[in-house]
Every structure is written in structure tokens, then in C-alpha cells.
Amino acid sequence: MKADVTVIGGGPGGLVSALFAKRNGAKKVLILEREDELGGILKQCIHNGFGLELFKKDLTGPEYAERLIDDINKVGVDYMLDTMAIHLSNDRTITAVNSKYGVFNIESKSIVLAMGCRERARGNIVIPGTRPAGIYTAGVAQRFINIDGYLPGKEVVILGSGDIGLIMARRLTLEGAKVKGVYEIMDHPGGLKRNIVQCLNDFDIPLYLSHTVIEIKGKDRVTGVVVAKVDSKMQPIEGTEEFIKCDTLLLSVGLIPENELSKEANIEISSNTKGPVMTETMETTVPGIFSSGNVSVVFDLVDYVAETGVIAGKNAAEFAKEKNENKKFINILPGKNVGILFPHRYSYRDDLILFLRAGKWIEKPVSIKIKPLNMKMRRFYARPNEMIRIKILQDKLLSAKGDITVSIKEVEG
Template identity: 65%
Template sequence: MMQVDVAVIGSGPAGLTAAIQAHKSGARKVLLLEREEELGGILKQCIHNGFGLEQFKQNYTGPEYAERLIKELEKTGVQCFLNTLVTDLSSDRVITALSPEHGALEITAKSIVLAMGCRERTRSSVGIPGTRPAGIFTAGVVQRFVNIDGYLPGKKIVILGSGDIGLIMARRLTLEGATVIGVYEIMSYPGGLKRNIVQCLNDFDIPLYLSHTVTEIKGKERLEGVVISKVDGNLHPVQGTEELIECDTLLLSVGLIPENELSKKAGIELSPATKGPVTTEIMETSVPGIFACGNVSTVFDLVDYVAQTGTAAGAFAAQYAFGSLSADRQSVDIVAGENVRLLFPQRYGFQDDLVLFIRAAEPVEKPVVIEVTPPGSKVNRVYARPNEMLRVKVPKEKLAEVRQPIRVSIREK
């Protein structure tokens, strides 16, 4: 059985930064496990720019951003197993993995960083009735087909959901000569970032229809059309508003779910709100020595945020591996108050500053104040929108005396 100090599962932005930071923090044997044949995770297919603005003060494309991290990783002694899929994980930190090169192997690690990212919600998870023809894809699959394999999914395209990947693909497919008929969003506000609405839809005259959804799939072999309906305030389709739109492709950009099959196997507590592990500010899960970062924890808006959690996870996983984190650490819960849909992290463990990532439940288009109580910190923002995560930092010193749950609220000013 192989033995390492820190094992990192997944080599997207979270895993790469965690592995680099674990090594920088003094862990000697760091192993990075990646199921694909290359490092970089989903970054490789994100050929648009907007990566690393905060972290590197550069406007990188996904592959460029990954390349920068990979170069940095290569300077370290981190060992990488590619084409290696982790199939099991135990709470005592034994990893089971399969790979053509290394066979079926078991690895014990002093600490583990989970960085498996997320997966896309499918047609079934949004429950669209109708036939089951070819031509229905999640946006990320199309992104791979177009950007990695060099193939187009179709020519007349409808996009359901205004998540960022869907918006990015609306532009990409238009540039490839396909007709994007429209983006339909069930909510009354867009799912993706404002900059993507402007740069990917508005600049290309692609209409965005809010409060609309697909209510039926038509076509036997290949998709022939979709029925679009308006939805009411409860998101139920309104009878009589159905419209048949001819198309050969339906892209779904209807949300991402943290990929936590391994976390479940290890018995890690998951948050019903984020669907990722409940973690502390040092990214430690409910199982001591197992850390989580990036989109496996909660789906972040920006790669910079992902990298920030990866850095914390890597640093503290290293500390755990060489035993400098005490065994009997205290923690308090962090709970969602007024107008907060989800929060990350969900616990405070008194080891570091608390960096909170907050998603509003309802949009507030006027100045808001974010309250973190105790200690009673207040931060002002000009608005709060569910599609744009809020980030608030509370210094460690202010939290030292806290003994009761920390409540986070978003209030109109």
C-alpha cells in the first residue's frame, strides 16, 4: 500500500492550488490524482477569458490559467497520477483508485484534499417530459465537444437555463455558425454573471427570456423542437402560453451539483444547502484530516474564489499531515439568517480569518448590509443578487471570544 502525506483528488483549479500550497507549506509527499489524461480539470475546455483577474491580475483563458498553475506545480515535487479514477474513500483516509498504468491501488494519506468539482444537472433533474431523441446535452458536454473534440452538436439551438456555461456556449456556438434561437430561464432573474449576459448574449443579439421554461421535447430520432411555456410566480407553466420552437439541439444550463459520491463513502457530513461537505474556515470536513475545496464544497462563481479555498485547504492539510493542528479543536456553527440561501463555510474553527461566501435568496437591487453576528460585523454592498456570490472577511481576532452560532443576514439598508 502506497503512503503519502497529502493526497489531493482532482486537478482542476482547486486541486492544483491545494497541491501547490500543501507542498509550499512543507508537506513532502504530495500526490495529485486526476482521472483525465491531463491536469487542469474543466479549465481545459473553458477557452474563454476572465480567469485569474483577482489571483494573478491577468485576464487568462481557462487553459492559460491552468497552464500557469501547472508550471508552478512542476516546480514542486508533487507526484501526479493521471488517468486515475478514485473509486473509494474511507474515513480513516484510505483511497482506492483505478488506473491503466498503476492498476488497482490503495493509498493511505495523512491528510486528504477533496477537489472533485461538480457535475451538471440533467434533463431528468429538471424533469422535462416528452420523447428521448438525440440532440439534448448539458452545456458542459457541448463545451467539450466543441472546444476539445472540434465537433458541433447541431445548428439550431435552444438553451434552457442562464447559467454561466450556457451563456458562454451561446456565444461560442454563434461564433461557430450555429443559430442560437434564445436562452430561456425559469427564474425571474438570470442565473449567470452580469458580465456574461452582456458579453455573450447582448453583444450577439441573442434574446434572454426570463420566467420561461421548456415543457416538452419533440422528435423521434433527433430533436425536432421544444415547447416553451411561460411560468407563474410559483414557477408553474402557464396554460395557453405554449409555443413550439423548431430546433435540433437543446442545451441545458440548469445548475451544477457538487460531486460528493466519495465524500458520502467516507461518511462526511454534507450541507443540504450547498450539497457539499460542511467545512470550517480551514476547509476541514466533519471527518478529521479530510479537507474539501472548490466546487466540490459549493459551486463558486469565480475561479479566484475556488483557488482561494484550494490554497487554504492545501495549507491546512499539510499542517494536519505533520501534526501541527491540535486534535481537540472547538468549532461553532455558522447559520443562514435573513435573505441568505447558502453559506460557505458552515463552521468556524478558530484557526484562521473567516472568509464567508454568501448567496442571497432573493435579489435586492438597492444597498444592503451584510451582518455577521457575533461578532456584529457589518459590511455594505450596493446590491445583493442570487447569481453573484458575496464575499465577506471577518478577522480571526474579532472571533476569538465567540461561543455561540454565528448568524449571517442580508438586510436592506
């Protein structure tokens, strides 16, 4: 099988990439989706708050997905459902498997990675105790309730205050479960502030900062968890343990980009973003392989995912036409107080959209500095749970020589 642009994954990143590959002149654009329909995780995110930037409307996840699916059908993107990409090589050959063709190869002029991310689970955070039923990641519980129609439990403790955990605290409450509390090991919440307000405060669900679950109890089913306060080094403080009776523990403890295929193709993975090392054109370190959405770096908003898809799709289409292997680039490096910084390289071909997270909480006015551009931006504060987006026009960057460094500094006033 041959294609001009093949997109691995049919979630928002993949759908937008395919749409924009087609709109930019790629002839055969093919999406490979392992599930039985397109849309990815949006299908189970039934809450609103999506699309304010891309569609200028307050949409739910399923609406956002259906609009994108309608769009790709209009422009004539091909897709294969129930199809799993199982191997990727750096000559842009994908090995996939489905029940129609068995194991087969797709030779593609360019590829967009859009595999998304997966949830960290109990094994990633190592909670001692028994191994009973009733322990779920927040996203799995979300699928059970919103798609399959099963309530995973009646008395729930949520560990971690990531956005999915907060959304699920509200959702479980609406469906009649009792959410006893959200416990967060850090001294600040992990999710967006609006979700603290409309998911926890609106329903009087308590949030316990600097707390964690230190033990899970129960033989066949969870019967409770032991929580404790933690010190500044996130170690449980003796004497603060408390038993909380519950039948379900939900984990909302972070997401990891799913890069097994990327590694197979010898794509360099960044220890900063946990996704491919990329340029502003969303190209990875392997020519012709691009990346979009949460497989690149975990974003806060689906609109940001879509924005990377627009760029990846356009550049994948261009590569399929003319195979432009531009090797010239400068590095983009995190400076003081900058945690996650994306993308990693600037190759002088397009505007640069930077996405960054503060490395620590600064509850004071800050200035974000971009060297050597002499750019400074003021903000009221810098918080790691809120991704910052900065667009820099190509004109400003053409004269930049040497690496770009982004830093955050506290300022007076």
C-alpha cells in the same frame, strides 16, 4: 502506497491545494486525476475573464490551468493520470484504480477532496417528451466544440441562463450556429451580468425570463421544443405555449458538487451547500480530510476555488505534520435572506472567509450583518446569482462566543 497529502482531482481546486500543501512543507504530495491530463474543466473554458484576483491578469481557462500545472511541476508534486479514486474511508485510505497498478490503496496522512461538480441534466429537471439525439448539457457541448472540434447543432435553444449556458450561446454563434434564445424559468438571470452583456447582448441573442421548455419534440433528432411562460410558482401558464424549431437543446440548469466519495467516508454533507460540512480551515467533519473548490460549494469564480485550495493545501500539510485534531468550533448559520453560506463552522485557527448568496433578489440597498461581531456591510443590492465574499480577520473572531449568524437586511437610502 503512502503519501503525506493526497489530492483527489486535478482541476483548479486540486492543483492549488497540491501546490500549497507542498509550499507548506508536505513531503510527498500526490494528485489523482481520472482524465488523461491535469487542468479539469479549465481546459475547455477557452474564454477569458479568469484570474483577475489570483494572477491580476485577464486569462483564459487553459492559460490559468497551464500556469498552475507549471507551478506544481516546479515544486515537485507527484500526480497519477487516468487514475480514478473509487473508495475513500475515514481512516484516510483511498482505493484507486488505473491500468498500471490495477486496484491499489493509498494511505495518506491527510487528504484534500477536489472532485469538483457535475452538471444537472434532463433527468434532474424532468422535461417531458421524446428521447431524440441533440440534447446536451452546456458543458458537454463546450467540450465537443472547444476540444474535439465538433459543432453539436445548427439551430439551438438553451434552457437555463447559468454562466456556462451564456458562454455557450456566444461560442455557438461564433462557430456559425443560430441560437434562437435562452429560456430561464426564474424571473432573473442565473449567470453573471457581464455574461448577459458580452455573450447575449453583443450577439443579439434573446433572453426570455419566466419561461421554460415544457416538451421536447423529435424522433431520431430534436426537431423542436415547446416553450411556455411560467407563473410566480414556476408553473407553465396555459395558452402561452409556443413551438420553437431547433435541432439542439442545451441545458444549463445548475451544478451539483460530486460527493459520492465524501459520503463513503462518512463525511457529513450540508443540505445548504450540498458539499461537506466544513470549517474555515477547509476541514470536513472527518479529521485530516479537507476539501477545496466546487466539491465544497459551487463557486462563481475560479479565483474563489483557488482561494479555498490555498487554505485546504496549507492545512492539509499541517495536519500531515502534526495531526492537530481541534474539536472546538462554533457554527456559522444563515439568517434572514441568506441562501447559501460557506463555510459552516469556525474553529478559531485562521481568518474566516465567508462566501454567501442572497436567498432572494433584493434590488435595493442592503446591509449584511454578522452577529455577534457587530459587523455591517452595505451593498447596492443582493442577488442570488452573485456570490458575496467577506473576509474576517482572526483577531476579530477570537472573542466570539456562541454561533455566528449572517443576515441580509434591506436598508433605506
